[in-house]
Amino acid sequence: MKQSILIVDDDDDILSALSLLLQAEGFTSIKADSPAQAIAAIRQYDVSLILMDLNYSLDTTSGEEGLNLINTIRQHNELVPIVVMTGWGTIEVAVAAIKSGANDFIQKPWENDRLLMTINNQIRLAQAQKQSQKLIRHNELLQAEIRPATDIVAESAAMQRVLETLHQVARSDASILLTGENGTGKSLFARLIHELSTRRHAPHISVNMGAVTESLFESEMFGHTKGAFTDAKSARIGRFELADEGTLFLDEIANTPYSQQGKLLRVLEDRQFEKVGSGITQTVDFRLVTATNAELNLAVNAGSFRKDLLYRINTVEIEIPALRYRPEDILPLASAFLAKAAQKYSQPPLEISSAAKKLLQTYAWPGNVRELNHVMERAHILCKTSAVQPSDLGINSIAPVAENIGLDSEQEYLKSLSEMEQEIINRRLSYFGGDALKAAKSLGLSRSAFYRRLEKHEQTER
Template sequence: MIDANILVVDDNKSVLSALEILLQFEYKSVKTLFNPNQLSSFPKLEEIDIVLLDMNFSAGVNTGNEGLFWLNEIKKKSPNTSVILMTAYGAVDLAVSALKQGAADFILKPWNNERLMATVKSAYELRKSKLEINKLKKKETHLKQVINEGKNLIIGNSKALNSVLNLVKKVAKTDVNVLITGENGTGKELIARELHRLSARKDEVFIGVDMGSIAENLFESELFGHLKGSFTDAKEDRVGKFEAAHQGSLFLDEMGNLSLQMQAKLLSAIQNKSIVRVGSNKSISVDIRLICATNCNLEQMVADGLFREDLLYRINTIHIEVPPLREREGDILVLADFFLKRFGGKYDKPSLKINSAAQEKLMTYTWPGNIRELQHTMERAVILSEGDVIKPSDFLLHPKPHNELGNSALTLDDMEQQMIAKALEQNEGNHSAAAEQLGISRQTLYNKLKKNQS
């Protein structure tokens, strides 16, 4: 027996009895109504899976308008209930009108029992499908909320930060492409998430991609997806990041690390607002809000022939520069206190305080690694602290002077960091030129910079 609730509405008691007898051996519950007006007060109508509804109730009337009226009333209260309309006065235009207004099917009286049972079974499957779709939509909405929540923590009230946030509020209302620049660790992704949170796409997904970590041979697969069998390891169809971000926001970080070939493929997708999966020739339209970020000077890279000028124009409709921590006067201690509470709770040290000398040490340090370095510094301090007070000695800060390569107390890692910093300074932040001066690849330089910030 099928676990379904059926309601039959007809002013002919013989029809009600016949359908009740026919259906009761197949379905869990079969109820009947003689007067359609009772539908207005019918309890828990949304729990009815199928309604078999007559189309004419008044004597001498056979237009079907009454049935269409009650069809709409049922749909208002229970949109997912499948409604099958019944009439002895069939006409093609009436059937078409009924289906357009949401009926699952249309049955002529007198009916064929087998055909009626098949129609009811199909209507029940339709009802189940609608409920499953609604369930999946609710689950998707919940997952989007979980993914997006708790990641928009922008801490601070400095003039420099508020200036950025004011620009973010203005830009978020639009769908223009945004380029976010700033040093490593300044919180570029947080700014991107804030753009998404304040936009009309806030209820959709935010997809972030570290472009510097994608191998060139996997670039198209990662961003555009692939079909099963399109290359050796393609064991199943895969949706790329562009398609996954459809109707949401796509955040492409570390844009300065793309090769010219990768840039060309990316430009094509942005221009055409469509992608083609690897192994396919079918174009798939994508609707995304594009946000890019880099710590590189892209204009200098364009001048050096390392970045496409047309791609820069595409991603740079609005430019947002995130200030380094040393320029956010007053935010250092606010952020330090925020991380202190977070890690104090994590490591069961909720009573920790930072004494004045330690605060002074935090304030006078230049924070080359910005917020990320402050976060790691505070976590180490909480772990190493003894008692309820964090002292200056609990902060393991390592200023990196550029002119002390001869200092015998330096470790090999310290010397390497100083050489990289000096090369970047001499080349005005141009990573490609600095890498060439150091005799390493740009990717190796990038990896070493990320290692030094961790």
Template sequence: MSDAAPRILVADDQPDVLEALRLLLKAEGYATEVVKSPAAVIKAVEARDYAMVLMDLNYARDTTSGQEGLELLQKLQAIDAALPVVVMTAWATVDVAVEAMRRGARDFITKPWDNPRLLAIVRNQIELGSAVRAYRRLEQENQLLRGTGKSGPTLIAQSAAMRPVLDVIARVGPSDANVLITGENGTGKGLVAQALHAVSARAGKPFISVNMGGLPEGVFESELFGHVRGAFTDAKADRAGRFELADGGTLFLDEIGNIPLSQQAKILRTIETGEFERVGSSRTYRANVRLVSATNADLQAEVAAGKFRQDLLFRLNTIQLHLPPLRERREDIELLAQHFLKAHVERYRKPITGFDESALDALRSYSWPGNVRELDHAVERGVLMASGKVVRGPDLGLTAGQATPRIEEMSIEEVEAFLIKKTLARCDGNARKAAEELGLSRSAFYRRLEKYGL
């Protein structure tokens, strides 16, 4: 739901009842839509998002039993079980009231109604419905956060090369401007996105991240826009997408250059209007998100090659922020290494106090094709391999200044990681070029980068 007035759908086959309820609810600040039949209720709920439904149980087909309304209740539950529905009837019986509640109604009103009681029920049910939806979003958001294992941003940057980055974060972060972060793989684009969110007015709202590089095309729409139960074989329950989870907050689209051309129009429409549909549903939802994107590709070149929409690029890069590779900010290497050391020492509960001189020399002399992510991975390996109270050079597993390891002495995973590092270095950190040289799909390549900490 947006910050606009709560939208209520009122259903009754009597025009005077509809008009009376419309005027009553409008005076209380609600946006009200009225319909006259069960079919119109279904059509409206499938097309739009409502804070609640206030509906009669009896229509032209059957004016006394309430059966038509009870059937409608079941259909509404199947569409959206979290949608609050309050039923009305002039033919009230205890049995009908009990059956309506059993089929999903949140409350029951008899005609003629008492205005204060009706308004109190409406207010309470809208608040409860909003709380239920917020809880469900929070539950799914927490599942995403547990999957990443990440907490708040810790941006370590004292080098001259990073000062322009810090300046842009300070000036642009508090705004709602869309930001496109560019830079080689592993430079910390996700951390900068979190920093932009942390200094914005949306800081208390969700920060939702999705790696477009590792997203198979078959689940693209479901991941971003959500799906309804039964939309496809494994859709056993309704599921909110990333846009919906990020409502009010920031959505970070990492590796944005990997969006298939066939899907770019759908992303563009949602960015422009805030509207989208879940897979398997025609209902239109709205989400108010601040978009931060990241890529290591040259999107202008992709536009020229017909692989990326120029109008989408215009929407993404209101502000463009470039992150330098780690080899251009060597003053930060030791600071970052100490930060990662502290984190991994706590994680693995090892009595390690620091690096010896050989380890520091290895850290300074290495070329870091995988940038900050590779540094983190190397320090973690050093903590695990260290046998004393300090991490030594060989513990880090770096090859700078050493002979190239013999292939026959390496495991398959070590060979693969070594080959990816060498290819990344040869391609100046450009993951797309490296993937092409290695004959891997982009999603397969990004999965390996994540696996090996590159």
């Protein structure tokens, strides 16, 4: 990408001469003939360096206008290099400029080679500085993140298909939406997408949208400048900027506060944003991966999720099936988790008794792979023999299928069985995108039995 340099001078001849010189060196040049124009340009473009005169129309020697401009720029942007141009014999003004936050100065009339060397050095320095700030912030985030060191287990045909699709789309830059119940592996597969992509050497930045409070949303996502608000004692780099050149993973996307969805949409559409407290527009380049356990279509209908945001994120949608729909994966996963637990506690790995195997396979796994992981680790701890017994598992096979109908809430107790049945049928239907056969199968019903129930409810509704 071409670096753009903003040239600020009230002398047209100087603007043209510098502009030609910089373009010949491969830079893009933006010209401004007054401080006001310079500020306007900074708001509009993501400039890599500012080359500016100190004296404008007001008076011609004090440099006051130039110093004011430096101060204004620094309020918005601490990093962009500023090189000032001063006349002969005005070394005091040059010193004042550096004190105000300029990075270097050159004297007019300038020597081309020297000017270009100064510019290139300053741009390189600023890049290194930005990179190190990013690294520091990235390390902070890494420390907070628990990284799964898991080998992926995918024996079932359903998961083989999922993996095949993942491999196919990972190399493209398409936005990917991962759907599936809690614990099915969405976060794990988001990371896999990153690792399979051409962006694997750049950061994978993960944000749980449910955990970002509404009041901190902008500062967390866009970053802020020093002093942008009372608590902003130092500048902060936001998640979008950190994800530059890498992958941005927005987890639990359905939980994004409605009031923030418009702001999110803008960055996703234009890949542009401004830090809180800054008018400077920054451009970022990232691959977007999102995940949710919610039915976004329903959320759109209910008015809690923006339709345009949904269309922006679901270029490719990959559904991770619940564990109970791919029972072939249960035992391989169980063995892998048991082996992992043995390693964690530096103990020999355990076998799984056939009775325990049977129980594992008949249980409904409402918490999916995450729950299986916990169950196996606990079994490792509780097991007194060399093979895990059903009693070590702490589950029973008639545990309810997670239907998320909130059986504990008070309102549920006011509902009749028939009302709950209707709710389950509707949810299943929308979960399978209106495919009645799939919905019926998932409930253990024949298609006709499913339709009979559907009709019964439609009649009572009338």
